[in-house]
Amino acid sequence: MDTPRRQDGRRSALAPEYAAQPDHIAPDSRRRRRESHEAVLRATKDLLGEVGYQRLTFEGIARRAGVSKATIYRWWPNKAALVIEALSGEVPLPPIHETGDLEADLRTAVRLTIELVSAMPTCLILPALLADVIEDPTGTGAFAELIEPRRTSVVKLLERARLEGRLPPDTDTSLMVDVYSGTVVYLAAVNRIPPGEAVVGQLVSLLLHGHLPVPKGPAPAEREESPGA
Amino acid sequence: MDTPRRQDGRRSALAPEYAAQPDHIAPDSRRRRRESHEAVLRATKDLLGEVGYQRLTFEGIARRAGVSKATIYRWWPNKAALVIEALSGEVPLPPIHETGDLEADLRTAVRLTIELVSAMPTCLILPALLADVIEDPTGTGAFAELIEPRRTSVVKLLERARLEGRLPPDTDTSLMVDVYSGTVVYLAAVNRIPPGEAVVGQLVSLLLHGHLPVPKGPAPAEREESPGA
DNA sequence: CATACAGTACGAAACGCACCGTTTCGCCAA
DNA sequence: TTGGCGAAACGGTGCGTTTCGTACTGTATG
Structure with a gap:
């Protein structure tokens, strides 16, 4: 998703990796189109639910959002950043009522x-x-x-x-x-x-x-099976 | 790395996903070439250390191991399985000496x-x-x-x-x-x-x-900084 | 206050490239 | 003879970037 290429271990002598860091100079955010911004986040959230993170793709998001791929690349450095922004709007954030207990x-x-x-x-x-x-x-x-x-x-x-x-x-x-x-x-x-x-x-x-008591009460089997093989 | 394609959410009506599961009928393991097997695991371990998991590639492993890509696909269903096998040989497994304490x-x-x-x-x-x-x-x-x-x-x-x-x-x-x-x-x-x-x-x-005492002793700052932002 | 003019984000499309997962084809060893 | 093997090629997808023309935006100008 991000950074250079090459997986064979031999780094290219001609293309040092910092060349792949576009430094991502922030565009003029005042001119940003609100609709595109929102459409991208919408599409990201939707596709996340449909295909998961791994198969989530800038190309797919662009298609779904009716937006140019270049636009997404202009505003987000990588998939993780986009997903994090998309999800943080979705996250429940009730304040913790401190009871003192x-x-x-x-x-x-x-x-x-x-x-x-x-x-x-x-x-x-x-x-x-x-x-x-x-x-x-x-x-x-x-x-x-x-x-x-x-x-x-x-x-x-x-x-x-x-x-x-x-x-x-x-x-x-x-x-x-x-x-x-x-x-x-x-x-x-x-x-x-x-x-x-x-x-x-x-x-x-x-x-x-300390210790971990088994849950008491009417539903003693709430815990799902353990990860062990 | 694995399973179907499509990231736009619309599943192909013509290619239901179970078609992409090659069922992976096990080849005749008696005829398996030991050298290829080991070369693949070697290359996997090496490349894992060099490029990490995400950039690890069947193509790259094949190149490094001097092995045909088809051979790898014949014996391992996906990258995770190959990596797990490669690592499990590498893992320290001293028996737990039960002291009773x-x-x-x-x-x-x-x-x-x-x-x-x-x-x-x-x-x-x-x-x-x-x-x-x-x-x-x-x-x-x-x-x-x-x-x-x-x-x-x-x-x-x-x-x-x-x-x-x-x-x-x-x-x-x-x-x-x-x-x-x-x-x-x-x-x-x-x-x-x-x-x-x-x-x-x-x-x-x-x-x-219960509770979590701060480590006592000569090196009170062993714990690294926390994940918090 | 309306208008002209930059500047620039935008969509569309294409680029070369890396890998995918599969297939075909001889070769050679069991 | 069988079947694993290496080599090589297949069509396909996604990458990250670039080019182009369009449309809108903020600002200077009359």
Whole structure:
């Protein structure tokens, strides 16, 4: 999707790779056609749902949006950037109502991450998108903001709890967020379906008290089968 | 890389997608040329390290291996399968010496997962590989076995601890494995480098006691910066 | 305030190229 | 004789870029 070509390992001596970086000088955004912009994002979202990330194509988007391929290339450096912009408009972002009850707040945070992952076809495209972002780390920030827009606020929330003594003073609050984010993303990808409400309770309980109790209550079989072979 | 074509959402009425599944009838493996087989795996591993997963190509592998493209297509259904086979030979698989000390054993398990993720360029290619496996779930089992070859043995180990009362009776041991696997994979992908030894202790401590103490000791800054924007 | 004039985003179309996945054809070893 | 093999070619898709003429936009001008 992005950057040079050649996969045989022998780099071309005549075409150093920085030649393939068009530097992407931003065009005059005041003159940007609003309709084209929106049509592209629309088409991207639609096609994402229909064919997924991997088979998503600039050519296909251009066809669907009734827009020139060149126009898309003019405004977005690569597929990942386009998809991230298209999805970030689609993402639910309710504010976290801090109740002061650490357990409840944490549960809200985990639930929000799951909702994010569940939004649209995100659950299935996330690894592919992440892979592209890894190749071109330019979009790392945007990606992080997409998948964890509330990250810093959750970290702050936890930090406050830590400073107030509701968490041990040596708690690594940042890693706490990574743990539930990573687990949610991993489970969603491997099981091909985002984790259910039961996992919320289990994760929070784990983060706060250790161990992982099996969910109690009327639906004891909420967790789907594990990724193991 | 795999499966049909078309990215414009309108499925071809004339070419239903199952027509693109060549069913891949296995050739006579007794007649398989050992040298070609090995040359392909060699070339795959080499190119993986040089160009990564996304730019890895059957054509490139064939060139590098001095092998016909048709030969590769004859023996491997898609890129993911080939890569998984190439990597599984490369993966460290020391047996887990069960000490009976739950904390120590768990630490070994986490460390093994990190080693797996660190092996070769795995850390960077994992999301891309996972994305392909999601598209064609045929390889899900092989993938799981690659990334968590010891999964069932770790689960068994934890189950034993649970039955012996060293874990609460309602512990979801399978999710415990998912938590550390997911976190390790996520951290490695987002930070572009596998987590260090400090995270091992933090994860195990979390799984057993809850919370996430900051690593103590001479190197208090082992953890890399977080994925947050 | 209306008008002329740049400047530039735009759609259409084409470029050469890389790979795809498949097929055909001898060759040669089992 | 069988069937895996290398070589080579097939039509097809998508890439990323370029060229062209058109249409609109912001700004200067009468």
